[in-house]
Amino acid sequence: MTRRKKTFIGLFVVVVLGGLAYANIGLKRTTGIAVTVEKIEARDLEAIVSASGKVQPKESVDISAETMGKVVNVAVEEGDVVKKGQLLLQIDPRNLEMAVNNRDASLASARSSLDQMKSQIENAKVALRESEDTLRRQEQMFKAGLLPREQYERAVNDVQRQRTNLLASEQNAKTQEQRIKQEEANLDSAKYDLNKVRVVAPRSGIVTRRNIDEGETAMIGTMNNPGTVLLTIADLSVIETEIEVDETDIPFIKIGQPAKVTIDAIPDRTFAGKVTEVGNSPIQAAGAAASARATNFKVTVTIDGTVPNVRPGFTCTAVITTATRQKAPAVPIQAMTVRELVVDEKGEIVKEPELTPEEKAKKSAARGRPAPPPELKPGQTRKEIEGVFMIQDGFSKFVPVKVGIAGEKYFEVLNGLKPGDEVITGPFASVRGMRDGDAVRLSTEPAVTTTKGK
Secondary structure (H helix, E strand, O other): OOOHHHHHHHHHHHHHHHHHHHHHHHHHHHEEEEEEEOOOEEEEEEEEEEEEEEEEEEEEEEEEEEOEEEEEEEEOOOOOEEEOOOOOEEEOOOHHHHHHHHHHHHHHHHHHHHHHHHHHHHHHHHHHHHHHHHHHHHHHHHOOOOOOOHHHHHHHHHHHHOOOOHHHHHHHHHHHHHHHHHHHHHHHHHHHHHHOOOOOOOOOOEEEOOOEEEEEEEOOOOOOOOOOOEEEEEEEEEEEEEEEEEOHHHHOOOOEEEEEEOOOOEEEEEEEEEEEEEEEEOOOOOOOOHHHHHHHHHHEEEEEEOOOOOOOOOOOEEEEEEEEEEEEEEEEEHHOOOEEEEEOOOOOEEEOOOOOOHHHHHHHHHOOOOOOOOOOOOOOOOEEEEEEEEEEEEEOOOOOOOOEEEEOEEEEEOOOOOOOOOEEEEOOOHHHOOOOEEEEEEOOOOOOOOOOOO
């Protein structure tokens, strides 16, 4: 074979091998799942809990009737600003005024009777002294034999009778004094009841509700029937929001955490506040809805400063910041997924043997034909593990990740990743269905971000 021919054959072989290599590279570039990736970076994270509820004043008082009667005057309207002690309404006082007059008359009669009894006591004392003087004279005459025994004994009995009369008069006077105290208490009670017909403001504030008009009858409450709420006065200088928080979020909420409140009736404004109360018992639902309703807890957020034109009952939404992190490694939420892995008795993940690229290619080609799960060794169990997928030599690799707080778009990374690592973020369906060892390639199309807030 000539030198020229050998050279030609060598060039031909080189061209063929180059073509095969180029075809192989092109094939690798066009096969596998097209994915997008994002680098792990340090970010400022903020975990939040959002819930809706109602606006309520921190301090309010419902005013009910303490005595029954017809309302003859209503001195305020809804929205009026009132001061403590200001007249709110008047109930017809005539029946109670008559009761006061009757008690007053009874007290005067009792005092007059006591005066008569005191006079009787003085008379009894005089009669007793006279009988004692008579007894002393007759006793001397009896000793001298100048007075019959019968007359002397009558004088002795007369003294005893006068002493008994005096004791009885004094006891009657004491009884009458107690009766006078009773009549005085009855009079005070009647006067107190009379004062109830004049209803005044127990505190300063705004009349937020009025349920009574002139001519209507105010009813008092009983054990099983609460009285009519006539008026409600609220102090709107301090406003609270009572929100219902799901049971899964309650463990993260603590008193003093900052919050931002938006009120539907006051758009385009956000009010700062803080958590001041966290319920210990779930909100009880009444009726048939109790079994189907989710378990929620009441959380109170107090708004800082004043809220203009606010009304109790306004619908609001509170966003509570439960935790913050500064410059923490963060992984996109859409990159996180869950896979079932084998763990040993210590809870450590049992790693599968490392595959060669040819074995990985065969495993990736078998996608769609899931292999049966391997048999577990003694002490091993299957457990769902959170993690992400990374690209390694053109194939996906599942990496377990321990996360901390959840921000709006990112999880805090506690273990498993470091800044600079690239994780697969999409497409969403591909990440959820991806398996360890699948062939992947970088997508040339713009990434579609799927976020999950908390």
